[in-house]
Each structure stands twice: as C-alpha cells, then as structure tokens.
Amino acid sequence: MDKVRIGVVGIGNMGSAHAKYLAAGDVPNAELTAVCDINPKRLEWARDNLGEHIKLFENAEAMFESKAVDAVIIATPHYDHPPLAISAFKRGLHVLIEKPAGVYTKQVREMNEVAEKSGKVFGIMYNQRTNPVYQKLRDLVKSGELGEIKRINWIITNWYRSQSYYDSGGWRATWAGEGGGVLINQCPHNLDLWQWICGMPRRVRAFCHYGKYHDIEVEDDVTAYMEYENGATGVFITTTGEAPGTNRFEIAGDRGKIVVEEGKLTFWRLRVSERQFNREYKGGFGSPECWKCEIPVHGVETAHRGITTNWVNAILKGTPLLAPGVEGIYGLTISNAMHLSSWLDDWVEIPFDEDLFYQKLKERIDSSKFKKDKKEDKILDVEGTY
CATH class of the missing domain: 3.40.50.720 (NAD(P)-binding Rossmann-like Domain)
Structure with missing residues (x-):
C-alpha cells in the first residue's frame, strides 16, 4: 500500500x-x-x-x-x-x-x-502534542533538567462559553449528550498534556460546580487538587464562565520552575538544586542562585x-x-477521578472503581434533559449530524 x-x-x-x-x-x-x-x-x-x-x-x-x-x-x-x-x-x-x-x-x-x-x-x-512549546516543556521535565517535580499548577480559564453556545444544541452540556462539561469537552487536551508531561497522579480531590455560570446540568467550574507518589502536588483550575481567562502552566522542580504562558516558555533555573542548597547552606536567610532563561522553541504547531x-x-x-x-485513557482517568471525587465529596485514589463511576454517571444520564434517540441510538448535534 x-x-x-x-x-x-x-x-x-x-x-x-x-x-x-x-x-x-x-x-x-x-x-x-x-x-x-x-x-x-x-x-x-x-x-x-x-x-x-x-x-x-x-x-x-x-x-x-x-x-x-x-x-x-x-x-x-x-x-x-x-x-x-x-x-x-x-x-x-x-x-x-x-x-x-x-x-x-x-x-x-x-x-x-x-x-x-x-x-x-x-x-x-x-x-x-504537536505544539513545540509543550514538546520542549516535556523534554525539559523528562530529561531531568528541572529535577524532581514538586508542584504543578495549571490555570486554564480561557475556555469562555456564552449561554447561546450551550443553547445551540439540545445535547450540549448534558450528561446524556456529552457526558460532562468543561472537563470532558474543553479540557481533554489540557489533561492529556498534564499527564504526558508530568505523569499520572496518585489521588485526586476535586470540587466541581454544576451550572454555576450557565443554565446547564454539567460542570462549568472546577478546582482540583492532586497528589503524586513522590509527594508532588498539583492544582488544576478551569471554567467556561470567566472573561478574560488565563492560560498559565507552571511546574516547580528541585532545580527551578518552568512557566508556559502566552506561547512562551520561561525557565527560572537554579544553579544548585534546592535540596542540595537546603542541606549545605549555613547563612540563615538566603536562596539558591537563579537564572531566568528564555527557552528557545523551534518548529511550528502542525x-x-x-x-x-x-x-x-x-x-x-x-x-x-x-x-x-491507547493513551487517551490517561487524561480521561484524571477527568473521571475529578468527577467522581466531586460526586462522592471525597478523595479518589487512582486507579478508581470504574463500576462505581459508571453507576454514578448512569444516574445522571437517566435524569438528563437530553435523551438519546432510541431508534437510531445516535446523538445529534446542532446541525443534526453525528
């Protein structure tokens, strides 16, 4: 062929x-x-x-x-x-x-x-994943240039959507039609990049607000806290109800921090790792020498x-x-864990009980405003298409 x-x-x-x-x-x-x-x-x-x-x-x-x-x-x-x-x-x-x-x-x-x-x-x-900024960020993390990850923060609130957007199709922002809100519709890319660059968290505690800013049945505002095996923590904040929004991805490690914002990648690089400095420095107040590095990024997003x-x-x-x-399951696992944590009002360990998640989801599907077309068993969008 x-x-x-x-x-x-x-x-x-x-x-x-x-x-x-x-x-x-x-x-x-x-x-x-x-x-x-x-x-x-x-x-x-x-x-x-x-x-x-x-x-x-x-x-x-x-x-x-x-x-x-x-x-x-x-x-x-x-x-x-x-x-x-x-x-x-x-x-x-x-x-x-x-x-x-x-x-x-x-x-x-x-x-x-x-x-x-x-x-x-x-x-x-x-x-x-074709964006050279995120490819370079992943390289810096995976190569050890940043050292062991300590903290991850992503404020991704530039997903603003008006009520008319949600009103444009009966399936939009419903449990039966989409299976969720901002987490399942707007944020799959962000959650994929999160795990692609930083790995999978060990457990999640999330607070999802349903129809906080819109007349919808699914989440349009989320704040989630994550913990990793090595003790690293992460906070993921997203919404479709803020304007203007922010897109700032920050990863702090033993050898500094990296920030991605407005298409630029900035590395505040420590000359000596923080853990080494902490062990060896005897001067009381003080901090490791830090260099602000504008990381060159080559290529174009295809x-x-x-x-x-x-x-x-x-x-x-x-x-x-x-x-x-097959890697699509990873970001979805984080998304599902956030939903389940919100529904249970508790921590959710990863991997979680997939049968319990489906049970809770099914309860919401059954009471959803939107129902699948039983005859065709397909969901129609605003143009009546797949």
Missing part, C-alpha cells in the same frame, strides 16, 4: 474540517475516499464540497463493510467513539479518533483491548493535519505515533 484511503465518520464541525484538508491533499500519501453521516443535509454538503468521487454513506457500518477505505477518522459525539472504533478494528481498519477517547474509562479500556489485538494503527487527535500525517506515516512506514490512541 502506497496510499491510505481514508473515510471520515461524522461530518459535523470537526469531521468536516478533517474531510476538507484531506480532500485538498494536505496530508501526503492519504486520500479521502468516503464520508458518513446520518444527516442527509450533511451528505449533500459533502457532495457539493468534497467532490463527486467521494463515496457517501448513511451509517458507519456500511462504510466499514464497503472496502472503500483502509482507515477511518471518527469525529462523532463522545459516547460513540469507542463502539465505532471497536467496530472498525473488527473489520480490519486503522482508526484515528477525535478527543476525548470516550466518556468513561471502562468503555475506553475495552476499546484499547480490541485495538491492541487488531494489530491496526490506533491514534487519537491530541493535536496539542495541529490536526500533523496528527493525521503522523498517523498515515505510522500506517505506511511504521513511524512511531505522537499520540497513540
């Missing part, structure tokens, strides 16, 4: 964006050959905008069985990611899913197991096209994945 034939499942906002850059030939050695959507209007859009040669399907199963594709990008609502991915793997297709991996880890774990048995290339659209290109190269050439699909 010298070219990957790709089908896109769900051509709403994100799916149509993927379809357009594939149709434009922006991903080398990839060809858009099919799209699928349950909404006839979106299929009409595809016919008018993607070319007459693109095969159109009314349901995913028909596309998977058609032999028209070698691989699929799944850009449907959250709950549908795992079942559609599983179905694709069972038909011998490579899979790239949109974030989040799913809504609850038990569902995602099943998807990961099927993916690993399939032998197919499985990616997730964690496009912020975003969604970059992840898709990397996935295609993995299929054709065996190139290592920047965002393996």
